[in-house]
Amino acid sequence: MNTHYLSPAETAKLIRARLKKAFPRTKFSVRSDSYSGGGSVRVKWMDGPAATLVESIVGSYAGGRFDGSIDMKISVRHWLLPDGTVRVASNPGTQGSMGYIAAEREWMPDPDCKLVSFGADFVFTSRTIxxxxxxxxxxxxxxxxxxxxxxxxxxxxxxxxxxxxxxxxxxxxxxxxxxxxxxxxxxxxxxxx
Incomplete structure (x- = not known):
């Protein structure tokens, strides 16, 4: 199956849609950054839901993981489901390199899903009051x-x-x-x- 690359801007668009559906009364600022070697998405909002609730949604759109114990970044591929949610398709983990991130693999959960690689390695959140x-x-x-x-x-x-x-x-x-x-x-x- 072919992997579709989604830029940080495309990832930000998916995140914005998910947050609007999950928290319709809260206004979020979702911005993407592209830079040499990767990209990221920054999510900011005032008042509204607790940071842990937002992080539980937006964290699944991160295309990378970082293992600080061995200073290693890995790329993760995801399944993009028709409703805009995502699941990890494959994560090589870092345990084979003496790290702590466990490998993951899930077979296609829905016949209409796409295999994607998010250009945004990390998704950062910031709540203000x-x-x-x-x-x-x-x-x-x-x-x-x-x-x-x-x-x-x-x-x-x-x-x-x-x-x-x-x-x-x-x-x-x-x-x-x-x-x-x-x-x-x-x-x-x-x-x-």
């Missing part, structure tokens, strides 16, 4: 006992926000509450708030 969303998180943390003046909302010029430690706060307390802020961000986003 809005000031309004940061306010919701801070309100929840205060109800949970956040000490006054431990964290603050950092409002950025580009319309994004972050929850950061105030200067002069006990480091261990601040780290605890920063972790709690991250937990709350994920809870809110999973619930679709």
């Amino acid at each position: 809005s000031p309004a969303f940061a306010e919701k998180i801070m309100a929840r943390l205060i109800r949970k006992g956040l000490p006054e003046n431990t964290l603050k909302i950092d409002r950025r010029d580009n319309g994004e926000a972050g929850i950061v430690t105030r200067l002069g706060v006990n480091f261990d307390d601040a780290r605890y509450w920063e972790r709690q802020a991250n937990v709350e961000q994920s809870r809110f986003m999973v619930a679709g708030a």
